Every structure is written in structure tokens, then in C-alpha cells.
Amino acid sequence: MDTLIMVAQLLLGLSILVGLHELGHLLAAKMFGMRVEKFSIGFPPKIVGFKYGETEYSIGAIPLGGFVKISGMVDESLDTAQMASEPQSWEFRAKPAWQRLIVMLGGIIVNVVTGIIIFVFLVYDRGETYYSRDQVLEHGIVAYDIGEQIGLKTGDKILDINGQPYESINDLSSGSALLSTNGYYTVDRDGERLQVSIPRGFINSFSNEESMSKFIQIRFPFEVGEVMPGQGASEAGIQKGDRITALDGQKVFYFDELQAVLKDKANQQVEVSLERSGNPMTMTAKVSENNTIGIGVASLLEPVRKQYTFGESIPLGVERAFGVVIVNARAMGKMFTGEVSAKNVSGPIGMAKIYGSSWDWVKFWSITGLISMILAFMNLLPIPALDGGHVMFLLYEMVSGRAPSDKFLENAQKVGMVILLMIMVFAIGNDILKLFVGS
Incomplete structure (x- = not known):
């Protein structure tokens, strides 16, 4: 399924886009009095079709394009x-x-x-929903495998990209950032200002959506969300809405800190310090072999949400549309120099995977x-x-x-x-x- x-x-x-593309040719041709013999979405063999006026309209069995046949054209x-x-x-x-x-x-x-x-x-x-630069500067980032490979660390507060401020954490992994020539992030690491270079060809690390989740994420404070029945948290009496403050005496504020403490606690008992309705409590919970205590978490960090009028949406939509073209043009140029791998070129299977299941x-x-x-x-x-x-x-x-x-x-x-x-x-x-x- x-x-x-x-x-x-x-x-x-593809049918929508190919149909509209070929319709653009057809309407322009008819506007100038040219005879259009065929209009097809998909390539032959023909599945179904009909003739209206001088033009035969059809749908082809190979849905990877289409064509308009104009009389007198090679x-x-x-x-x-x-x-x-x-x-x-x-x-x-x-x-x-x-x-x-x-x-x-x-x-x-x-x-x-x-x-x-x-x-x-x-x-x-x-509209837009995102974590802002101010929130990144307040809480820092979690650096995953790909982020750590270039020198980012959990807790870093990214100040700018290539010396320029940014608006959203999404800008940090945008095509324009990853395709930078001699690009870099300026970070505040425990009060020290330093630069982390964006390596040549770094964009090759982001070949699919899953790889994006291995780069960076904003650090977020949390509370207990869902409690899984029959697991350590449930057996200990931990409830939804509890704020975990420490594990085995180690302070916990961000979710990544909780994960870091549990990482080496498989099949062990941990002392969980928490607050419930402002009251401090201590419980003991069993850690599973997967290094979890059986809770879901709810972020306490609210993203920025913006809504735009239709008038405001027009320039923003145009900017985003042409931004796609600019990024792809830059990527193609760097592909010829070898900086961007040709393995990033995808066909119909890759496009289908982008749409998702x-x-x-x-x-x-x-x-x-x-x-x-x-x-x-x-x-x-x-x-x-x-x-x-x-x-x-x-x-x-x-x-x-x-x-x-x-x-x-x-x-x-x-x-x-x-x-x-x-x-x-x-x-x-x-x-x-x-x-x-x-x-």
C-alpha cells in the first residue's frame, strides 16, 4: 500500500505538471494560428484519446513526460x-x-x-512555523552524526551563516547554506566564539529526508507526554505532565540530556527526580535494554508561527519559487566541478520516495x-x-x-x-x- x-x-x-506544460505550448501555438496535431500526457502507446477539431488529445502508457505535435516543426x-x-x-x-x-x-x-x-x-x-534564531541562541542545538562530523557540538549556539544572521533554524540546512563556497557557521561554544567550516561537497551528506534528521536540531526543554504501560516509568508511577529534573543526581533540563544519561543505563534502575504540579518527587524506574524508561515527551518550546495576508504571500511565494531554481542551478554547476555528487540525481523512483508513503x-x-x-x-x-x-x-x-x-x-x-x-x-x-x- x-x-x-x-x-x-x-x-x-507529473500528470498535472506535464499536462499544464504541454497546454502552454498548445495555447501559444493556437494563438498564432499554428495547427496542433497531437496533445499527449505520457508517451505512446496510447491508452485513451479523442479528437476535437484538428487536434487529437490522448493519455500515453509511459507517464514520464508528454508532447505536443505542431505541424511543420522538427x-x-x-x-x-x-x-x-x-x-x-x-x-x-x-x-x-x-x-x-x-x-x-x-x-x-x-x-x-x-x-x-x-x-x-x-x-x-x-504561513510559517519554525524555531527562530533567538531560540537557537537561547537553547543551543543538538548535533547528530552529520553535524558532529563537521565539528558542531551539542550545546553550540549558532550565531550566523557565512557572517550573515539567519531567521530560522531551517536556514542552517538550506540549499544555499550547504552549497556555500568556503562557507562556515559562527558558533558560541561555552562563551567562546569560533567558526565551523562547511566542507566542500557537504551537501552530498543530505541525499534523503532521513539524513536531515542526522544533522542538527534545536535543544528543547520537555515534560512527560505519553507513559507506556508496563514499562519502567509506568511501574515507577511517573505520570503525564511530570517534569523530570534529574536522573541519578545528574541534572536534566533538555531532552537530549535525558537521552545522554540513559545511554549507558540499559537494564539498570535509575533514580528519577521530578516535579509534579510544582512539588518535587523522587522515584526509581527500570531502564529497558533499549535505554528508555517508556515515556514519550512533549516539547515545552513553542515554535514561532506567522500568518500572512494574500498580498504578503505573493512576494514570499515568488521568492521561494525562484529560490528553488537558484539552488538547483548552483547544485548543477557544482556537479560539473565534482563538488556535488552525480549520485544525487534521481529518477522516478527517487521522486516517488520524496512524495512519501x-x-x-x-x-x-x-x-x-x-x-x-x-x-x-x-x-x-x-x-x-x-x-x-x-x-x-x-x-x-x-x-x-x-x-x-x-x-x-x-x-x-x-x-x-x-x-x-x-x-x-x-x-x-x-x-x-x-x-x-x-x-
Whole structure:
């Protein structure tokens, strides 16, 4: 069932984005009087379809893209027979270069607009919830494996990133921070100010959502939440709402301090000092072989919550949408230099895992908005067979006054299709490798 949910979310997200992308091409083409022969979400073989006017609309069996076939255009269909005849007024090739340029940019523009709309409405509907810099400076961080590897320590208070203040603890693990050149965190460690460098290629440590949980987290004071029946805390009489203040005489204020004391107490008895409704109490609890006493915890640290008007949400949504593009552009640039591993490239399996095995509409639209902006960016790359390749040749024509020959465009299309196929094979290979050997 988990796999079905992941696949269903991926197919729905891609279908929406591909459909809108191709619709952008179709509407632009029809606006300039071009004949659109086919509109397909997914690649052949065709599952279902119908014809309306001059255009056949269909859904293909391979849901990893789509296409619009415009008469008189050298595209992935490589229909050279049509190109051998004289251009007709309703063909792509018969139209001015500026009109053809708008048609080729139509899908990209729609993906950008879609991404912006999604992010704007997410900001408006959900607002923001985060732990602030002030809270980090008050309580410090818990450094997990990945954080400790670069020199962070539990209790550090992070002052800034690359000399610049930040707003949210999420900024500390943002793409812009992890992709920094000669980046660093400035920390206050027991009153001493020092710098912790962000290593070259550090972003490779964050290949999945689970790895983010191994970096850092804010320290939080706590009280007892759920008490598990039949375990040490329950048998000792510990109750929900109790504030644990010490274990075996060691003071405990933050949850990580509780974990640290219990770490070496498996199968032992511990003396638990706590407060209940302001009254101090002492109890003895058995620690399990898993180093727990059988309680859940409730954080006593309230995150910052912000709500925005629709007007305020627009610039914030635009900023977030284009922030995705900027981070991906920087990551791609560093991939060519070897700083970012090509193993981070994911195919459909990786994308499905990002959506996750539970259906959360907020997460679904967040990821779909992110993918919409990435699709726009990727499609703008000057690779033949992508929209960006067509844009590149059209700009050449507009600047030089000479259009590339149909034969050249046909061969370029073939080369582009081979490149895209190789990228797809590589991405799917990465997905399969991760399934068997891990990230």
C-alpha cells in the first residue's frame, strides 16, 4: 500500500505538471494560428484519446513526460516527410521567429507560473512555523552524526551563516547554506566564539529526508507526554505532565540530556527526580535494554508561527519559487566541478520516495510546486530535444537572420534525444542502486 501511495502521488503530480506544460505550448501555438496535431500526457502507446477539431488529445502508457505535435516543426517524432513539402501558412516553420520563440517558451512559462501560484497559496494557507534564531541562541542545538562530523557540538549556539544572521533554524540546512563556497557557521561554544567550516561537497551528506534528521536540531526543554504501560516509568508511577529534573543526581533540563544519561543505563534502575504540579518527587524506574524508561515527551518550546495576508504571500511565494531554481542551478554547476555528487540525481523512483508513503496534501503540493520550478529550469537548458534547445536555435536565427537547416535540426534532435535517454538511464540506475545499497 505504501508503494501504491507513492506511485499514485508521483503520477498525479507529473500528470498535472506535464499536462499544464504541454497546454502552454498548445495555447501559444493556437494563438498564432499554428495547427496542433497531437496533445499527449505520457508517451505512446496510447491508452485513451479523442479528437476535437484538428487536434487529437490522448493519455500515453509511459507517464514520464508528454508532447505536443505542431505541424511543420522538427520534434521528437522526427517526421521528415512533412518537412519535405512547401511550408503552409498554418505550420510552425512558416511563422515569424518571435512567434515560434513564444510557442517554445509557453510550457516553461506555464510551469513557472504554476510553481509560483502553488508557493503563494501554500504561504497564504499555511504561513510559517519554525524555531527562530533567538531560540537557537537561547537553547543551543543538538548535533547528530552529520553535524558532529563537521565539528558542531551539542550545546553550540549558532550565531550566523557565512557572517550573515539567519531567521530560522531551517536556514542552517538550506540549499544555499550547504552549497556555500568556503562557507562556515559562527558558533558560541561555552562563551567562546569560533567558526565551523562547511566542507566542500557537504551537501552530498543530505541525499534523503532521513539524513536531515542526522544533522542538527534545536535543544528543547520537555515534560512527560505519553507513559507506556508496563514499562519502567509506568511501574515507577511517573505520570503525564511530570517534569523530570534529574536522573541519578545528574541534572536534566533538555531532552537530549535525558537521552545522554540513559545511554549507558540499559537494564539498570535509575533514580528519577521530578516535579509534579510544582512539588518535587523522587522515584526509581527500570531502564529497558533499549535505554528508555517508556515515556514519550512533549516539547515545552513553542515554535514561532506567522500568518500572512494574500498580498504578503505573493512576494514570499515568488521568492521561494525562484529560490528553488537558484539552488538547483548552483547544485548543477557544482556537479560539473565534482563538488556535488552525480549520485544525487534521481529518477522516478527517487521522486516517488520524496512524495512519501502517506498522502499529505500540503506536502504533495509543496513537492509538486518544487518539481514544477525544476522542470521549468531543466527544460530551459540548451539541449536539443528540450525546449531550451529550440530556444537556442531560434535565438540564433533571430540574431543572425539565418535559420538552421531542417537537416541540421533533425540531427540535433537525434543527438538531444540520445543525451536525454542517457540522463534518464543514469537517473533510474541511481534509483535502483540506492534501493539495494542505500543512499
